[in-house]
Amino acid sequence: MNVFGPVPSRRLGRSLGINNIPPKICSYACRYCQLGDALTMTTERRAFFEPEAIAAEVERKLAELKEKGERVDYLAFVPDGEPTLDARLGETARRLRTFSIPLAIITNASLLSDEAVRRELALFDWISLKVDGATEGIWRVIDRPHRLLSFDAIVEGIKRFRAAYGGHLETETMLVTGVNDGDEALLALASLLAEIAPSVCRLSSPTRPPACSDVRCCDEERLAASTAILGERGLDARLLNAYEGNDFVRTGDAREALLSILSVHPMRDDAIRLFLADVEDGDELLRQAVESGDIRVTSWRGGTFYARNLRKAAGRRG
Ligand code: SF4
Missing domain, CATH: 3.20.20.70 (Aldolase class I)
Structure with missing residues (x-):
């Protein structure tokens, strides 16, 4: 939850x-x-x-x-x-x-x-x-x-x-x-x-x-x-196709906040950069989350999207 x-x-x-x-x-x-x-x-x-x-x-x-x-x-x-x-x-x-x-x-x-x-x-x-x-x-x-x-x-x-x-x-x-x-x-x-x-x-x-x-x-x-x-x-x-904007609010731990949002709401590259803009080592946080498999990255229709790896979050293999 x-x-x-x-x-x-x-x-x-x-x-x-x-x-x-x-x-x-x-x-x-x-x-x-x-x-x-x-x-x-x-x-x-x-x-x-x-x-x-x-x-x-x-x-x-x-x-x-x-x-x-x-x-x-x-x-x-x-x-x-x-x-x-x-x-x-x-x-x-x-x-x-x-x-x-x-x-x-x-x-x-x-x-x-x-x-x-x-x-x-x-x-x-x-x-x-x-x-x-x-x-x-x-x-x-x-x-x-x-x-x-x-x-x-x-x-x-x-x-x-x-x-x-x-x-x-x-x-x-x-x-x-x-x-x-x-x-x-x-x-x-x-x-x-x-x-x-x-x-x-x-x-x-x-x-x-x-x-x-x-x-x-x-x-x-x-x-x-x-x-x-x-x-x-x-x-x-x-x-309902207009982009909703990048106005995501962050509270508490940055990594947890990011993973919580990405569980239900994949974010575009620009939105995620803005979300982490004032986090010290935000780029590194993102890199590690991708490398550890907590976040999956997809290229689609010319854009880059980040989403939570729900398989990993659910403790599944494969
Ligand atoms: S499969 Fe995905 S889009 Fe379809 S109802 Fe379930 S959560 Fe919603």
């Missing part, structure tokens, strides 16, 4: 990130996942970390940030896996509500067929649900779900949740060329999203190295056309 940031977010302003899942435990193995290959795929909810410990760490970070005069807009669950797999999510959310800072969560929505998950998500003020396609075929190709999951049950669960939820609900769709960016796929997506009726539908295409090297990103033109197709159905469709 770790609490990190605040990190700049295109949707949440400056959010204090909460990672409530051990490295890369997820119900999906999305082709475009920026965190790398799935380490553990499961649909079983389990208790991972003590809610008291998460709340205590948030309290400590908030005190540190207050001292530095840093603002926090959201407490955001953005783990290196699927946050609703945490069986104590509701208990943790209830504890965090006492800080009077809005709670946000980004989920792949795969467990929304479970009434307990819907009940716990209702404790959040801001929710983003993944909806990458409107057909089972697209869902299977792009999200590569756990074999026990059912597309129809997820869609039904999303609709049930939507009907009862009064907070801010967004959907997020990652467009991959040749998979879900064709007109037919987008028209079907628009119909499904119109039924779900989110406040905002976000569309994006990968901006960081994807798990599968054959993933192709949509160009600006296709992204704009896709937004227009959703807009024609009366949806508030917005692009």
Whole structure:
């Protein structure tokens, strides 16, 4: 478990990130996942970390940030896996509500067929649900779900949740060329999203190295056309592809802070240099973290990206 940031977010302003899942435990193995290959795929909810410990760490970070005069807009669950797999999510959310800072969560929505998950998500003020396609075929190709999951049950669960939820609900769709960016796929997506009726539908295409090297990103033109197709159905469709900026805040030990962020949020070369700019021997710190295998470096579309080696963090070999 770790609490990190605040990190700049295109949707949440400056959010204090909460990672409530051990490295890369997820119900999906999305082709475009920026965190790398799935380490553990499961649909079983389990208790991972003590809610008291998460709340205590948030309290400590908030005190540190207050001292530095840093603002926090959201407490955001953005783990290196699927946050609703945490069986104590509701208990943790209830504890965090006492800080009077809005709670946000980004989920792949795969467990929304479970009434307990819907009940716990209702404790959040801001929710983003993944909806990458409107057909089972697209869902299977792009999200590569756990074999026990059912597309129809997820869609039904999303609709049930939507009907009862009064907070801010967004959907997020990652467009991959040749998979879900064709007109037919987008028209079907628009119909499904119109039924779900989110406040905002976000569309994006990968901006960081994807798990599968054959993933192709949509160009600006296709992204704009896709937004227009959703807009024609009366949806508030917005692009999520703009760079979020380099405004990462560091508290405590520089190496730990860097690894915590890189577990869930791969950083570009320029962002990492800025993050370490005032750390004595920052270059050396980075070099050692790469050399020891804690951080992996990837070249992608002309840029250099740094990410936590989650396999090593999880104590796996190979
Ligand atoms: S993108 Fe999210 S839902 Fe998909 S595999 Fe990665 S962590 Fe899981």
